[in-house]
Amino acid sequence: MNVQITHLINSDKKIHAVVEKCIQCGTCSASCPLNQYMDYTPRQLIALVREGMIDEALKSRTSWLCSTCYLCAVRCPVKINIGDFMTSLKRYAIKNGYSDNLPYSKLTKTYVDLVNKYGRISETKLIITFSLKTNPLKLLKMLPLSAKLLREGILSLSLEKVKNIQEIRT
Amino acid sequence: MFKKNVSYYPGCSCSKSGLARYYGSSSLAVLKKIGVNVSEIEDWNCCGSNLYRTIDENKAYLLGARNLAKALEMGLPEILILCPACFLSLKRTLTEVFTNSTLLIEVKKKYSVFGNRTSSIPNVRHIIDFLVNDIGEDVFKKNVEKKLDGLKVAPYYGCQITRPYGLFDDPEFPTSMERIFSWIGANPIDSPLKTKCCGGMLTITNEGEVLPMIKKILESYIRLGAECIVTACPLCHLNLEIAKMKIKRTVKEISNIPIMYFTQLIGLSFNLPFNELGITKEIVEHLNKKIIVTASLRGGKNE
Ligand code: SF4
Ligand code: SF4
Numbered sequence: 001m002n003v004q005i006t007h008l009i010n011s012d013k014k015i016h017a018v019v020e021k022c023i024q025c026g027t028c029s030a031s032c033p034l035n036q037y038m039d040y041t042p043r044q045l046i047a048l049v050r051e052g053m054i055d056e057a058l059k060s061r062t063s064w065l066c067s068t069c070y071l072c073a074v075r076c077p078v079k080i081n082i083g084d085f086m087t088s089l090k091r092y093a094i095k096n097g098y099s100d101n102l103p104y105s106k107l108t109k110t111y112v113d114l115v116n117k118y119g120r121i122s123e124t125k126l127i128i129t130f131s132l133k134t135n136p137l138k139l140l141k142m143l144p145l146s147a148k149l150l151r152e153g154i155l156s157l158s159l160e161k162v163k164n165i166q167e168i169r170t
Numbered sequence: 171m172f173k174k175n176v177s178y179y180p181g182c183s184c185s186k187s188g189l190a191r192y193y194g195s196s197s198l199a200v201l202k203k204i205g206v207n208v209s210e211i212e213d214w215n216c217c218g219s220n221l222y223r224t225i226d227e228n229k230a231y232l233l234g235a236r237n238l239a240k241a242l243e244m245g246l247p248e249i250l251i252l253c254p255a256c257f258l259s260l261k262r263t264l265t266e267v268f269t270n271s272t273l274l275i276e277v278k279k280k281y282s283v284f285g286n287r288t289s290s291i292p293n294v295r296h297i298i299d300f301l302v303n304d305i306g307e308d309v310f311k312k313n314v315e316k317k318l319d320g321l322k323v324a325p326y327y328g329c330q331i332t333r334p335y336g337l338f339d340d341p342e343f344p345t346s347m348e349r350i351f352s353w354i355g356a357n358p359i360d361s362p363l364k365t366k367c368c369g370g371m372l373t374i375t376n377e378g379e380v381l382p383m384i385k386k387i388l389e390s391y392i393r394l395g396a397e398c399i400v401t402a403c404p405l406c407h408l409n410l411e412i413a414k415m416k417i418k419r420t421v422k423e424i425s426n427i428p429i430m431y432f433t434q435l436i437g438l439s440f441n442l443p444f445n446e447l448g449i450t451k452e453i454v455e456h457l458n459k460k461i462i463v464t465a466s467l468r469g470g471k472n473e
Contacts, residue, residue, distance in 0.1 A: 033367045037379045065379065068220050069367035070333035074341040081334055090224045103375035111221040115233070119215040121182050123189045123408075127374060145415055149189070152450065158187045162215045167236060 005096055006054045018085045019050045021078045028072035028082045038062040042072055042082050045089070058098045063089040064105070103134055116169060119162025124155060172205035172309045176300075177246035179211050179237055181256035183404035190253070190404035192448025196433040197252055197297055199446045203313050204305055208250065211240045217259035221371065231273055232280065234263030238292040239281035247290040252297050252433075254330040254403045260294045261335065296331060297433070298402060299338040302346045310353050315441040317355030321461050323435065324359040324396035325351070326387065328368050328406035341365075347402065347432055354439035359394045363387045368409040384413035392423050397460045400432045407431065428453040 009015055029041035040062045048057040066086035073081040099105035110130045114121045131139045149155040184194035201208050218233035241249045251257040267277050278285040325347040332341045339346045342365055348358040369380030401407045410429050418425045437447040
């Protein structure tokens, strides 16, 4: 399976362009607001993929900590969009079963399921569905904020479905 | 009088049942007062956000394209968007559709309006860009009824309004919101953290890592003397509110500082009804204490 993924990633044009252009200057790593929590810095992650250490790269938590704030992207001297590179790696990790237990991966799937079902999402529904799947106790912790939002008439469970839902599903 | 027709993409957050519904309603009220005729895109759907793109990239662009197609069908190719994430998704969709020929063929097959010779290319705009560069100072100022003189406002842009494309302002140090504040008499506070990441969706899954980041932003604004923090993004807004709740006990100054959408603040200066703006009496009381020179906000239309 490893060889297959390596091949897949190597033939991905967008990833290929990143690996090809990067001069390993480290600007992205220095700019990243989440760098201190990552096991590999963004620059190192690119180096891993370049060296063909795909398994290592997909196991890393780095891409899962990327918030896609694109600070790296606007500072990169060779105009690489590292945020998008991170999104691609997440996609490969999900597809190949590297991230089944990661909360963020579950959140992503919950989101897509809601969109495929209704055409839209509601934040409240997303958070509740996700928390029930992962950590129901977290819902309790969110009570103070929910109470405030309820008071201000902001919290709502309703979700307007897209009328022509067939267009979304096909 | 100023007149202009545009289509409007609310997106899930700013729609009537979303968490940022007052960002939506206050923006619509402000635009109406200026004379912009806004038509909501019919039967719009999810923008094909980055979360969706993480699972299925191609489908994400098709979702985005459906919204663009609806705007074209309505004959209103200029699309106003409030949520920065939706703005980025639709902008990205547009770029992808017109640079990836396989995708373009698929989109044209699904939404024939794209292949139509007579239809124009969609023009995806963020509301800040629209207000500053299309409406402009002169037209805007005609609608200001109450100046918020002296109010120290801290603008918080977050990331995706200007990044990665940097379409209408500097990607790291934008100043468009500050220009708007100067038109309503408020004093903008200049923080180096105004486009720092709020943590985005990570607050749901990695609170331990991102909360310190948001706290830092809030604390910097307090140190700089902010009397009101203003955002232009549903997610920034929510994350700031979460951080505010968490540090309220230890950092006393924060508890009174309202966190508002920039269109709510504009609405106050346009003298629009508080209920349309979604502004509570507490907030107005607080702001009244801070505004020194001109007429107070008390007596807003619905009081
Ligand atoms: S900033 Fe750009 S060139 Fe420098 S290490 Fe990061 S991706 Fe490579
Ligand atoms: S886009 Fe991701 S990798 Fe780049 S600076 Fe932001 S969080 Fe870090």
